[in-house]
Amino acid sequence: MEQSGASTRLQAAVQDLASGVVSALRDGGHTRTVLPAGTDGEAGDLVLAAVRVLGADAMLPGLLLGTPPDPAEVAVFRKAVEAYPPRADAVPTVRWSHWGMARTLRRIDPSFSSGPPDEPDTGWLDEANWQSLTHRLAVLAPLALPGEDCAVRRAAGRRPVDVARGFVRAVRRRDWRQAAGAGRWLTLLPGVPDTLGLEAGLDFVELMGERDPHVALQVQAARLMRTGARV
Numbered sequence: 668m669e670q671s672g673a674s675t676r677l678q679a680a681v682q683d684l685a686s687g688v689v690s691a692l693r694d695g696g697h698t699r700t701v702l703p704a705g706t707d708g709e710a711g712d713l714v715l716a717a718v719r720v721l722g723a724d725a726m727l728p729g730l731l732l733g734t735p736p737d738p739a740e741v742a743v744f745r746k747a748v749e750a751y752p753p754r755a756d757a758v759p760t761v762r763w764s765h766w767g768m769a770r771t772l773r774r775i776d777p778s779f780s781s782g783p784p785d786e787p788d789t790g791w792l793d794e795a796n797w798q799s800l801t802h803r804l805a806v807l808a809p810l811a812l813p814g815e816d817c818a819v820r821r822a823a824g825r826r827p828v829d830v831a832r833g834f835v836r837a838v839r840r841r842d843w844r845q846a847a848g849a850g851r852w853l854t855l856l857p858g859v860p861d862t863l864g865l866e867a868g869l870d871f872v873e874l875m876g877e878r879d880p881h882v883a884l885q886v887q888a889a890r891l892m893r894t895g896a897r898v
Contacts, residue, residue: 680717684725685880691728692887702740718747722764723771723809724884730812731891736775745779748772760806762787763819767810770817792822800826801833805848808885811855813892820855827858838868843876847885854889866893 684702702718702725718725726744729736753765766787772779792803800823804811810819823830830849837846850869853859869886876882 676713677716677720680713681720682880684717684721685884688721688724688727689880689883689887692731692884692891695732702743714743715747715750718744719751719768721809723767724888726771726775727809727884727888729775730771731888741772741776744768745772745776748779759787759789759791760803763807763810766817767807770815786818789818789822792819797826797829797832798836800829801837801849802845804830804833804852805837805845808848808851808888811852811888811892813855823852824856824858827853827856828860830856831860831863834863834865834868838872841875843872843879843882844885846872847876847882847889851885851889851892854892 687702702714723730725747726736726740728734748765748768751765753762757765769779792800795803804819804823807819810817830853834846834849834853837843837849847869850865850872853863853865859865869889873883873886
């Protein structure tokens with residue numbers, strides 16, 4: 668029961684954090700505070716864990732809108748990066764999420780020089796069928812940023828039709844989180860079929876998944892990237 672309660676609190680903290688990011692994206696970055704400042708004690712551990720779950724998207728408003736990062740938020744984000752390095756047996760998505768957070772931290776905090784110097788392997792993406800590819804890319808949606816190249820983006824770029832198929836499948840299965848994450852990637856990829864109707868598809872995903880801030884975050888990010896948000 669205690670473990671279940673901790674999991675519930677973490678899920679709630681992640682939802683709150685995602686909602687804060689969405690608010691900042693929608694108001695053009697005028698919302699100055701997204702990350703809670705306190706990171707001491709049990710409550711602080713919960714904040715850091717929530718940042719780790721959300722990944723680099725915790726700092727997305729500054730990345731997409733070009734607003735200067737708040738030093739207090741940068742400090743919290745940095746602490747989350749340093750407090751939760753991937754274990755030796757971590758799955759590839761966890762390794763890539765950490766790599767993406769470290770990349771973001773290097774951009775917003777020049778004093779940060781540590782972190783994985785090399786990109787993790789992407790063979791597991793190249794070998795995945797289109798269903799698994801879409802699922803894994805949706806998990807790694809925080810890596811989908813204009814002007815940022817990495818092996819995951821290149822792997823996705825080689826299979827735009829597969830990602831489009833995965834987007835349609837996720838919509839049909841009412842998996843709004845996966846659809847939103849795949850739609851964010853499709854916003855960046857060349858060779859996406861015009862017949863997909865991505866913009867209308869994202870509108871539908873947002874409407875149907877409106878109660879989930881994770882869905883709203885990915886859709887809002889995709890919209891900003893389509894309109895040429897600053898990075």
